[in-house]
Amino acid sequence: MDDTAVVPAPSRVEQIDSVVIRFAGDSGDGMQLTGDRFTAETASLGNDLATLPNFPAEIRAPQGTLPGVSSFQLHFADHDVLTPGDAPDVLVAMNPAALKANLSDLPRGKTIIVNTDEFTKRNLTKVGYTASPVEDGSLESWQVQPVPLTSLTVEALKEFGLSRKDSERSKNMFALGLLCWLYNRPTEGTERFLKTKFGRKPEILAANLAAFKAGWAFGETTEGFAVSYEIAPAPAPAGTYRNVTGNTALAYGLVAAGHRSGLPVVLGSYPITPASDILHALSGMKKFGVTTIQAEDEISAIGAALGASYGGAIGVTTTSGPGLALKSETIGLAVSLELPLVIVDVQRGGPSTGLPTKTEQSDLLQAMYGRNGESPVPVISPRSPADCFDAAIEAVRVAITYRTPVLLLSDGYLANGSEPWQLPSVASLPDLHVDFAPEPEPGAPAFRPYDRDPATLARPWAPPGTAGLEHRIGGIEKADGTGEISYDPDNHDKMVRLRQAKIDGIDVPDLAVDDPHGDADVLVIGWGSTFGPIAAGARDARKAGIHVATAHLRHLNPFPANTGDVLKRYRRVLIPEMNLGQLSLLLRGKYLVDARGYNQVRGLPFSSAEISAAITSLATQIEEGY
Amino acid sequence: MTTELGMPSVLSGLVGVPHLTADDPKQTRKNFTSDAEVRWCPGCGDYAILAAVQGFLPELGIRRENVVCVSGIGCSSRFPYYLDTYGLHSIHGRAPAIATGLVTARPDLNVWVITGDGDALSIGGNHLIHALRRNVNLTILLFNNRIYGLTKGQYSPTSEPGKITKSTPVGSVDTPFNPVSLALGAEATFVARTLDSDRKHLTSVLKQAVEHRGSALVEIYQNCPIFNDGAFDVLKDRDEAQARLIRLEHGEPIRFGVDGSQGVVRAADGTLEVADIDAAGLPNVLVHDAGNPNPATQFALSRLDDPTLSHVPLGVFRKVARPAYDDLVRAQVTGAVEANNGPATDDDLAALLAGKDTWTVTG
Numbered sequence: 001m002d003d004t005a006v007v008p009a010p011s012r013v014e015q016i017d018s019v020v021i022r023f024a025g026d027s028g029d030g031m032q033l034t035g036d037r038f039t040a041e042t043a044s045l046g047n048d049l050a051t052l053p054n055f056p057a058e059i060r061a062p063q064g065t066l067p068g069v070s071s072f073q074l075h076f077a078d079h080d081v082l083t084p085g086d087a088p089d090v091l092v093a094m095n096p097a098a099l100k101a102n103l104s105d106l107p108r109g110k111t112i113i114v115n116t117d118e119f120t121k122r123n124l125t126k127v128g129y130t131a132s133p134v135e136d137g138s139l140e141s142w143q144v145q146p147v148p149l150t151s152l153t154v155e156a157l158k159e160f161g162l163s164r165k166d167s168e169r170s171k172n173m174f175a176l177g178l179l180c181w182l183y184n185r186p187t188e189g190t191e192r193f194l195k196t197k198f199g200r201k202p203e204i205l206a207a208n209l210a211a212f213k214a215g216w217a218f219g220e221t222t223e224g225f226a227v228s229y230e231i232a233p234a235p236a237p238a239g240t241y242r243n244v245t246g247n248t249a250l251a252y253g254l255v256a257a258g259h260r261s262g263l264p265v266v267l268g269s270y271p272i273t274p275a276s277d278i279l280h281a282l283s284g285m286k287k288f289g290v291t292t293i294q295a296e297d298e299i300s301a302i303g304a305a306l307g308a309s310y311g312g313a314i315g316v317t318t319t320s321g322p323g324l325a326l327k328s329e330t331i332g333l334a335v336s337l338e339l340p341l342v343i344v345d346v347q348r349g350g351p352s353t354g355l356p357t358k359t360e361q362s363d364l365l366q367a368m369y370g371r372n373g374e375s376p377v378p379v380i381s382p383r384s385p386a387d388c389f390d391a392a393i394e395a396v397r398v399a400i401t402y403r404t405p406v407l408l409l410s411d412g413y414l415a416n417g418s419e420p421w422q423l424p425s426v427a428s429l430p431d432l433h434v435d436f437a438p439e440p441e442p443g444a445p446a447f448r449p450y451d452r453d454p455a456t457l458a459r460p461w462a463p464p465g466t467a468g469l470e471h472r473i474g475g476i477e478k479a480d481g482t483g484e485i486s487y488d489p490d491n492h493d494k495m496v497r498l499r500q501a502k503i504d505g506i507d508v509p510d511l512a513v514d515d516p517h518g519d520a521d522v523l524v525i526g527w528g529s530t531f532g533p534i535a536a537g538a539r540d541a542r543k544a545g546i547h548v549a550t551a552h553l554r555h556l557n558p559f560p561a562n563t564g565d566v567l568k569r570y571r572r573v574l575i576p577e578m579n580l581g582q583l584s585l586l587l588r589g590k591y592l593v594d595a596r597g598y599n600q601v602r603g604l605p606f607s608s609a610e611i612s613a614a615i616t617s618l619a620t621q622i623e624e625g626y
Numbered sequence: 627m628t629t630e631l632g633m634p635s636v637l638s639g640l641v642g643v644p645h646l647t648a649d650d651p652k653q654t655r656k657n658f659t660s661d662a663e664v665r666w667c668p669g670c671g672d673y674a675i676l677a678a679v680q681g682f683l684p685e686l687g688i689r690r691e692n693v694v695c696v697s698g699i700g701c702s703s704r705f706p707y708y709l710d711t712y713g714l715h716s717i718h719g720r721a722p723a724i725a726t727g728l729v730t731a732r733p734d735l736n737v738w739v740i741t742g743d744g745d746a747l748s749i750g751g752n753h754l755i756h757a758l759r760r761n762v763n764l765t766i767l768l769f770n771n772r773i774y775g776l777t778k779g780q781y782s783p784t785s786e787p788g789k790i791t792k793s794t795p796v797g798s799v800d801t802p803f804n805p806v807s808l809a810l811g812a813e814a815t816f817v818a819r820t821l822d823s824d825r826k827h828l829t830s831v832l833k834q835a836v837e838h839r840g841s842a843l844v845e846i847y848q849n850c851p852i853f854n855d856g857a858f859d860v861l862k863d864r865d866e867a868q869a870r871l872i873r874l875e876h877g878e879p880i881r882f883g884v885d886g887s888q889g890v891v892r893a894a895d896g897t898l899e900v901a902d903i904d905a906a907g908l909p910n911v912l913v914h915d916a917g918n919p920n921p922a923t924q925f926a927l928s929r930l931d932d933p934t935l936s937h938v939p940l941g942v943f944r945k946v947a948r949p950a951y952d953d954l955v956r957a958q959v960t961g962a963v964e965a966n967n968g969p970a971t972d973d974d975l976a977a978l979l980a981g982k983d984t985w986t987v988t989g
Binding site: 040043044045046189233236237238239240241242243244252255256259264266268285286287288289290291293295296297299300301303304305306307308309310311312313315329330332333337423424425426427463464465466467468469470471472473474475476484485 | 660662689691694696706707709710712713714720722723725726727728729730732734735752756955956958959961963965966970972974975976978979981984986987
């Protein structure tokens with residue numbers, strides 16, 4: 001703070017090890033921005049963290065209503081953070097709808113900071129309150145901090161000559177300032193951010209800065225906030241860090257893969273929530289040789305990507321579940337053409353339009369089997385927002401090494417959630433150099449586009465433009481080797497098996513098991529974004545004395561070679577999934593193991609408490625002899 | 627907010643495609659003929675189109691390995707197998723989408739899309755109109771036989787109303803598309819129509835189409851001898867053709883019929899109609915302007931045609947210059963690379979990954 005009126009060092013500072021804050025307000029209140037800024041300040045302080053944005057599909061649902069509530073949850077700590085937190089310690093409720101929508105998640109005794117200005121009769125009625133819960137005693141089990149956020153903001157901005165409405169817009173910055181004071185967050189980053197964002201609108205910039213500072217000063221000078229908190233940095237390996245969301249990390253991974261392969265990246269995409277941010281990010285990466293084509297539909301998007309791959313580029317398409325359904329036929333063509341292609345599916349609640357802004361893991365079987373014919377496709381899934389970077393590079397590696405479409409299954413939570421990311425050195429990234437089929441010597445025998453590399457079973461990548469390699473390929477079955485049209489029964493049988501063998505033979509690292517006691521009866525195995533909740537839930541269960549092992553599948557097709565051995569080592573296998581048991585079906589079917597599913601489809605990640613309870617219940621059953 | 631795209635000029639469709647040099651052996655029709663056995667039905671109009679294309683490609687003087695033929699599904703879409711160039715036989719209706727990605731990634735390729743009335747106008751209608759509006763540098767040959775052939779004889783989106791087919795035993799109730807009208811409605815920059823049986827006209831239209839930079843749509847009336855035989859016979863019979871075919875020549879009055887006795891004139895309601903030139907007067911006959919950026923009159927010309935083929939304009943309806951999509955896309959990428967003083971380095975990538983807000987943990 002450069003304002004001399006604000007003196008740092010509040011009267012009493014308490015040290016705590018972790019906290020979960022949820023900012024909740026109307027979708028127009030700027031809660032996502034507030035959360036992002038608080039997160040950035042927290043990250044730069046060196047706390048470990050995880051975030052969970054949660055917002056409606058409607059851009060501006062009717063103001064003040066329950067469907068219009070947007071929230072942002074942040075969990076930060078002086079130790080390793082694995083989830084965005086099971087339940088908030090602090091709820092910032094900007095209006096009655098935000099209070100009502102979120103109160104049930106807030107354990108009794110926790111803190112509610114409430115914007116009393118918005119608790120008008122009209123706003124209360126909109127969400128079915130007959131009296132203000134702030135005043136009628138119904139919140140007495142919580143610590144309520146009533147703050148007239150709107151009027152304090154308007155008061156703080158009265159010198160700026162803004163309309164009341166414009167002044168009120170800055171109330172999220174007031175709230176941010178207050179929370180930054182309460183948790184001793186640095187403020188320089190937000191000031192810098194505001195200066196960049198509103199550099200061209202000096203009056204708006206001044207108003208936002210003033211509101212932010214007023215919020216900070218309010219915390220410091222108000223008796224209600226006698227205590228502020230400090231959370232020490234979390235121990236982390238030495239290095240340079242930034243905070244990153246899954247969609248950003250995934251886009252960067254694709255750019256890095258292009259850079260390390262020396263091939264241009266061509267993205268064909270059609271806007272769809274929650275994947276569009278990858279299109280936005282990549283459309284700004286032209287200097288890295290990235291081309292983006294916003295196509296007329298999902299089918300055209302993958303068609304353009306496949307056309308680019310045929311031409312020797314890294315073709316990529318990004319989508320969510322409904323779009324993946326539309327792309328099925330073209331993925332099948334890519335399987336038949338045996339060309340590299342990366343299909344990113346940022347999963348959301350389904351079926352059909354489902355829950356566009358909520359997370360789910362229910363496209364696994366679609367990714368595995370959602371095509372006609374025997375059409376195997378490698379499936380890779382990142383486990384955390386930052387891991388989207390490495391998973392994207394791995395997807396490109398598999399695609400260009402094995403000349404196959406690859407499905408990369410992210411999800412809405414990974415896409416919008418964020419965490420600190422230790423920046424890799426560019427030189428340490430995998431070398432993805434790939435050779436195209438060379439121009440043949442004069443007199444060489446005719447080019448055989450379906451001859452295979454004996455090690456990988458990959459066919460040659462022979463983009464147009466090389467003399468002597470002119471050839472015709474398509475979706476009709478091809479003769480082994482020559483690639484000519486073939487309807488021969490034995491050839492088809494052979495080709496189907498060859499395509500399957502190629503995918504089955506992809507080199508995938510062994511499944512690693514975390515079993516600190518070494519004698520666990522229960523194995524919890526998961527994939528994708530359940531990694532964090534499973535790790536946190538197992539940690540809690542172990543603290544309670546339960547011996548439990550965990551494993552995480554990054555590669556879902558093919559599975560690691562030791563998967564069956566690992567599964568058979570444990571008396572019980574528990575598979576938490578945000579679907580009705582899709583990985584369970586695959587593992588049970590392939591390894592004949594009596595895996596138990598633990599399934600939720602609420603559009604939200606598991607809490608660690610839920611996982612820990614499921615582990616405890618299974619462990620207890622074993623003890624009791626079931 | 628918009629920005630000036632700053633793209634120049636009218637280029638040939640073949641700019642960027644490597645040409646043969648004086649040292650290279652001369653290419654012939656044989657070089658462009660693949661070993662694959664042609665499997666169309668005897669008498670199919672596709673044979674004539676294939677022969678014309680195989681005969682015409684060597685004249686372009688471009689390197690054979692830089693020619694790519696992309697097709698969808700249907701009888702016409704088997705075309706790529708018979709040309710000894712690069713070829714991609716894709717899936718139903720999607721050839722324009724795949725070709726868009728290919729040509730955007732590869733400015734050194736001469737890319738053809740081969741499609742039919744079902745492939746282009748039914749299942750792939752969306753991709754076709756968007757390729758045309760974007761003006762992707764593609765030559766699109768639409769073989770229109772007004773029937774589904776490969777699925778054995780169902781009505782197509784260009785079949786005439788009332789048509790009896792396997793799937794319309796009491797007559798089709800669909801209103802057909804006029805492919806030229808559709809393309810003009812999508813503001814395609816090059817739109818033409820020709821006939822499978824008129825090799826000379828077909829070749830002359832193809833030549834103009836390939837030299838056009840941007841999407842060139844060529845509708846080719848094509849006979850299906852098995853499921854819709856004789857669909858265009860009235861245009862092939864000498865006397866009938868004279869009364870029906872209107873050959874368009876840019877800058878010339880639009881005349882046809884015996885001794886050019888008929889002409890196209892502006893009707894009272896602003897549309898176009900056919901009139902006796904003696905009655906209407908030669909100065910009132912419309913002079914064809916394929917270069918008019920406003921497609922309204924070109925569209926009106928396309929409406930002279932009807933499902934009974936009473937008057938069929940043939941030739942280039944429209945040929946206007948507009949920057950090609952793929953050129954514009956590449957210009958943005960190369961512009962960004964140039965502004966970066968060359969391809970991105972490891973340091974550029976490291977800076978991207980780091981962003982603006984990092985912190986350091988010391989060990």
